[in-house]
Amino acid sequence: MKIICIGRNYLDHIREMNSDIPTSPVFFMKSENALIYNDLPFFIPDFSSNIEYECELVIRICKMGKMIDEKFAHKYYDAVSLGIDFTARDLQKKCIQNGEPWEIAKAFDSSAPVGKFIDLKPDFLTNGINFKLEKNGITVQKSNSNNMIFSFNKIISHLSKYITLKTGDIIFTGTPQGVGKVEKDDLLTGWIEDELILSVSVK
Numbered sequence: 001m002k003i004i005c006i007g008r009n010y011l012d013h014i015r016e017m018n019s020d021i022p023t024s025p026v027f028f029m030k031s032e033n034a035l036i037y038n039d040l041p042f043f044i045p046d047f048s049s050n051i052e053y054e055c056e057l058v059i060r061i062c063k064m065g066k067m068i069d070e071k072f073a074h075k076y077y078d079a080v081s082l083g084i085d086f087t088a089r090d091l092q093k094k095c096i097q098n099g100e101p102w103e104i105a106k107a108f109d110s111s112a113p114v115g116k117f118i119d120l121k122p123d124f125l126t127n128g129i130n131f132k133l134e135k136n137g138i139t140v141q142k143s144n145s146n147n148m149i150f151s152f153n154k155i156i157s158h159l160s161k162y163i164t165l166k167t168g169d170i171i172f173t174g175t176p177q178g179v180g181k182v183e184k185d186d187l188l189t190g191w192i193e194d195e196l197i198l199s200v201s202v203k
Contacts, residue, residue: 003031003032009175010149053188057081060081060117062077065156081118087111087179114170142178143176155171188202
């Protein structure tokens with residue numbers, strides 16, 4: 001299975017990172033070793049002094065597709081969850097300065113905790129999906145899927161031009177503003193609407 005991540009998909013996060021607004025979805029990959037399921041803890045790696053959380057809606061691909069037209073893209077995902085794109089921000093900045101790929105900062109082991117998946121409800125498609133991340137009980141990120149620059153369907157259509165999507169693949173769809181550093185003994189909890197989806201203790 002593949003873990004595909006979309007970058008720069010919320011204007012407020014683009015502004016906080018002083019980045020350019022993309023004209024099409026920007027994506028990168030994480031390895032399967034990045035996954036953490038079942039609320040297992042995240043251990044801060046010793047190769048970075050600045051690991052930051054980025055909470056994101058995650059969609060699950062339910063059938064194989066290539067060159068998917070946007071109007072049919074909704075048939076290719078069946079569930080949504082929350083994930084955290086842990087980022088070694090200090091390493092990422094060095095990569096950017098040197099014009100190097102980001103894998104060392106984004107795709108390291110355990111860098112992608114994912115919560116439980118829930119079925120997509122009809123009102124999610126009309127009203128959008130409200131989600132938030134709490135750090136030690138305090139809300140640090142909060143948004144709605146309608147605030148994304150590129151919708152789920154646009155993302156799937158774009159990705160499928162370059163990569164065949166297969167059943168079980170997951171797509172991190174971008175993070176809103178409020179990203180920040182994690183410290184040992186932090187507790188991160190993610191919510192979709194009023195339902196607890198994800199819990200990650202930092203060790």
